[in-house]
Amino acid sequence: MTGGRLELQGLRKSFGGVVATDHVSLVFEPGTLSAIIGPNGAGKTTLFHLITGKLPPTAGRVLLDGEEITGLDRRAIVRRGIGRAFQVANLFPTFTVADALAAALMAHEGRTASLWRSFPPRDIAARAEEVMELCGLTPLARTISAELSHGDQKLLDIALALALDPKVLLLDEPTAGMGPDERWRMIERVHKLWAARGLTLVFIEHDMDIVFRIAQSVRVLRYGAVLAQGTPDEVRRDPAVIEAYLGAEHGL
Ligand SMILES: Nc1ncnc2c1ncn2[C@@H]1O[C@H](COP(=O)(O)OP(=O)(O)O)[C@@H](O)[C@H]1O
Numbered sequence: 001m002t003g004g005r006l007e008l009q010g011l012r013k014s015f016g017g018v019v020a021t022d023h024v025s026l027v028f029e030p031g032t033l034s035a036i037i038g039p040n041g042a043g044k045t046t047l048f049h050l051i052t053g054k055l056p057p058t059a060g061r062v063l064l065d066g067e068e069i070t071g072l073d074r075r076a077i078v079r080r081g082i083g084r085a086f087q088v089a090n091l092f093p094t095f096t097v098a099d100a101l102a103a104a105l106m107a108h109e110g111r112t113a114s115l116w117r118s119f120p121p122r123d124i125a126a127r128a129e130e131v132m133e134l135c136g137l138t139p140l141a142r143t144i145s146a147e148l149s150h151g152d153q154k155l156l157d158i159a160l161a162l163a164l165d166p167k168v169l170l171l172d173e174p175t176a177g178m179g180p181d182e183r184w185r186m187i188e189r190v191h192k193l194w195a196a197r198g199l200t201l202v203f204i205e206h207d208m209d210i211v212f213r214i215a216q217s218v219r220v221l222r223y224g225a226v227l228a229q230g231t232p233d234e235v236r237r238d239p240a241v242i243e244a245y246l247g248a249e250h251g252l
């Protein structure tokens, strides 16, 4: 599947008195690789929750390829083509990587394993193999998923997201909790699968080196609103961005 066009129109979310998302209007063009940055509490994760249907927006709309998906349930939104990372190792901790992927795929599609057919069915196994290859997990296919390193568990989550054939893939801090080496390996992987699949990929990341190295466009959130957007160079030089980050833990 190729990349979809994701459009957010006037998205707003408030929790009591806290406005977590403040009239966010953004377009992510098909096949692009975009980063969302912003200080802690800026509303980045909430924005993803509004897109994936985990939270209903207070106002505004989400459109995928021009069709409104706001208010659909989470599974329907995945089926329309919005991918996100599920925690596979938590779902099937005792399964091998290959079997966990197969089981998760079958569960997602409402298929049950049958006593008189081999598990996994051939079509499911083929899809699992393809995404394991893309995510560099083939050598770990027979490893018990709970025994994977933190980074490989994250890759397994992304592998499942890919197996569901998304048009748009949302990754919330894919490198969180990783050391420098593992972090770059993950980012290279993400870049590779984006290029291989032609996906529209949007990732939240707080490491500016990573963001400025791989993103084609950067959207900056602050207090729930879009503070700036543009190419990495444009954003890096934007006075409003520099000011927002002055004194913050992440220097630009
Ligand atoms: N379920 C919730 N209930 C109340 N407030 C929330 C909830 N989720 C997020 N918030 C608040 O919304 C703001 C944005 O949070 P979040 O989207 O997690 O920011 P980020 O991911 O950019 O760090 C914060 O002030 C946070 O405390």
Ligand SMILES: [Mg+2]
Binding pocket: 044, 045, 046
């Ligand atoms: Mg967050």
